[in-house]
Amino acid sequence: MLKTKVAIKQNMYDTVMKQFNKTADIIELNPNIRKILGITNNEIIVHFPVKMDNGKVEVFTGYRVQHNNALGPYKGGLRYHTTVDIDAAKALAMWMTWKTSLAGLPYGGAKGGIQIDPRDYSLPELERITRRFTYALGENIGPEHDIPAPDVNTNAQTMAWIADTYMSTKSTSERSHNQHVVTGKPVGSGGLEGRDRATGYGVYLSIKLLLKTKGEDLKGKTFIVQGYGNVGYWASHFLIEDGALLIAVQDAHATIYNEDGIDSEKLAQHTEPRKGSIQGFSEAAEIDAEDFFGIDCDIIIPAALGNQITAENAYKIKAGIVAEGANGPTDNEGEQILLENGKIILPDIFCNSGGVIGSYFEWLQNRNGELWQLDEVLQKLEKKITENFHKIHSEVQKREVDWRTAAYILAITRIETAYTQRGIFP
Numbered sequence: 001m002l003k004t005k006v007a008i009k010q011n012m013y014d015t016v017m018k019q020f021n022k023t024a025d026i027i028e029l030n031p032n033i034r035k036i037l038g039i040t041n042n043e044i045i046v047h048f049p050v051k052m053d054n055g056k057v058e059v060f061t062g063y064r065v066q067h068n069n070a071l072g073p074y075k076g077g078l079r080y081h082t083t084v085d086i087d088a089a090k091a092l093a094m095w096m097t098w099k100t101s102l103a104g105l106p107y108g109g110a111k112g113g114i115q116i117d118p119r120d121y122s123l124p125e126l127e128r129i130t131r132r133f134t135y136a137l138g139e140n141i142g143p144e145h146d147i148p149a150p151d152v153n154t155n156a157q158t159m160a161w162i163a164d165t166y167m168s169t170k171s172t173s174e175r176s177h178n179q180h181v182v183t184g185k186p187v188g189s190g191g192l193e194g195r196d197r198a199t200g201y202g203v204y205l206s207i208k209l210l211l212k213t214k215g216e217d218l219k220g221k222t223f224i225v226q227g228y229g230n231v232g233y234w235a236s237h238f239l240i241e242d243g244a245l246l247i248a249v250q251d252a253h254a255t256i257y258n259e260d261g262i263d264s265e266k267l268a269q270h271t272e273p274r275k276g277s278i279q280g281f282s283e284a285a286e287i288d289a290e291d292f293f294g295i296d297c298d299i300i301i302p303a304a305l306g307n308q309i310t311a312e313n314a315y316k317i318k319a320g321i322v323a324e325g326a327n328g329p330t331d332n333e334g335e336q337i338l339l340e341n342g343k344i345i346l347p348d349i350f351c352n353s354g355g356v357i358g359s360y361f362e363w364l365q366n367r368n369g370e371l372w373q374l375d376e377v378l379q380k381l382e383k384k385i386t387e388n389f390h391k392i393h394s395e396v397q398k399r400e401v402d403w404r405t406a407a408y409i410l411a412i413t414r415i416e417t418a419y420t421q422r423g424i425f426p
Contacts, residue, residue: 011331012091012306018332020094023408026401033419037097037412040090042066044112046136050128052121062114062133064140064148067093069108070418073144075100075356077151078158079113080126083305089113091306095327096356099349102411103388105360110146118153119275127161134165141166143180143367149359150184152229152305156196159185180366183359192362194377195355200234201378202354202385203325206346207299208242209389210321219243222297224319226250227304228271228278231325231352235301236264244299249284250292251304253277256284257295293317302329303352309334317343324348339402347404349411350392357384 017038024034044064049057063086066074076096089111097109114133118126134141141148150159159182166182167175185191194201211217221244225232228249236246246264248257254277256262262284270281279286293300293309294316302308303325309317314330314337322338323346324330330338330345338345358381365372372380395406 011310012328013087015307015328015331016091016094019404019408020412023405023412026405027409027413027416029412029416030420032424033416036419036424037068037415040065040067040093041069042140043086043090044137044140045086046133048132048136050125050132052125060114060116060129060133062112062136063089064112064137064146065089065093065110066140066146067109067111068097068415070415070422071101071108072106073108073142074110074146075105075107075359076110076112076149078148078154078162079111079151080116080118080153080158081113081305082115082117084113084115088306092327095349097415098408098411099353100356101414102349102392102407103353103357103360103384104414105356107147107356107360110148111151112148113151113154126158130158130161131165134162135169138169141181143178143363147180147359147363148182149355150230155230156184156186156191159183159191160189163189180363183362185362190362190366192358192365192372192377193374194381195358195362196230197234197237198358198377198381199231199325199352199355200236201238201381202357203231203235203301203303203323203351204238204242205354205382205385206351206389207239207321207323209386210344210346213393217243220245221299222247223299223301224248224250224292224295224297225301225303225325226292226308226329227302227326228267229276229303231355232301232303233264233268235303235323235325239299240264247297248287248292248295249278250289251276251278254279254281255287255289255292256281257287258284299323301325304329307331309338311337314338315341317341320344321346324351327352335404345403347407350388350403350407353388354381354385357381 046062049059092111093109100107162182167178179190245261293313296318299321300319301323306328309330311333314334321344327348392406
């Protein structure tokens with residue numbers, strides 16, 4: 001079952017630091033650069049009051065951690081979840097630095113959010129919370145400084161509220177120049193066609209490309225998905241479209257199974273009026289949550305929260321491919337078991353990078369005053385992900401390492417090169 005917020009908090013920062021230190025040892029990272037990359041640049045905590053529908057005022061705590069901006073402006077999502085705290089934001093910000101570097105984007109890494117369960121609040125309350133959080137962050141975000149995007153429990157509507165609030169703080173003549181303060185906006189408010197499906201499309205492509213290296217394709221392959229939000233749904237949509245069979249889905253409320261296949265569109269329609277819950281879906285049987293990872297299938301897509309695959313359940317996994325749709329879904333102990341059992345892990349910093357690549361396209365579109373069509377966006381996305389896949393695959397073969405280690409080597413080496421060439425001020 002989905003791990004508790006305590007388990008997530010305990011391990012996420014430890015996981016990312018162990019991954020970083022392991023890679024730093026392998027590439028003999030310059031010790032001075034190692035010191036810089038081992039810490040965050042800025043950790044911002046804001047407390048802000050919001051009036052609720054009943055007239056009472058609640059005080060909320062928001063976070064924004066900016067890890068590193070050696071390659072460009074900070075970039076990363078904002079999540080609304082009870083697991084949000086400074087340590088979680090630090091871990092996620094560091095992963096964003098590696099992700100943007102690996103993707104070859106001119107960005108650094110950041111992450112943040114508010115420690116709430118959005119299901120406890122009405123839509124008008126969420127709007128006021130979001131706008132007040134944006135105002136409290138002030139100049140800590142900006143289109144050339146730090147560019148938030150959607151993450152867990154935030155979406156295009158959230159980004160529209162942030163953009164509108166931020167732009168409203170600027171002079172009339174400057175407002176239109178600040179539209180790219182966030183990405184993942186609705187298409188009608190400066191968003192990019194296809195940004196909604198970019199992360200899931202990237203997960204699908206990474207699996208397809210991996211199978212191609214083995215002379216296989218997706219036809220008849222079975223897969224299971226943990227988390228059926230934006231990433232889980234779109235990854236399932238594209239995989240099914242290409243011949244794969246979705247046989248199980250798990251979220252915080254239920255675990256459902258149908259060996260003959262689950263219709264991704266019908267499941268999405270079922271979850272919409274139920275605040276995203278898959279519980280009660282009539283075309284699949286509910287099974288014990290503890291049995292999820294042990295289901296016999298070809299591919300597992302953890303697309304929920306961090307630290308879901310651990311020493312407690314990794315040994316159960318029968319799938320040959322673990323495609324990380326979420327950030328940090330596999331802890332160090334779980335990963336070790338998977339690798340010893342011959343599983344291939346497509347790491348989060350590559351597998352779910354379609355989202356930030358799509359965000360980069362939206363940022364460029366706003367910056368340059370352009371409008372890109374859906375087919376053009378997906379074509380650009382496929383080209384970029386395919387290029388990155390082949391770079392990692394080459395590193396895997398050359399160094400005889402696992403996919404995560406290869407991805408980390410490429411990501412951290414690129415940042416090391418930037419520091420070596422530029423030096424440290426003054």
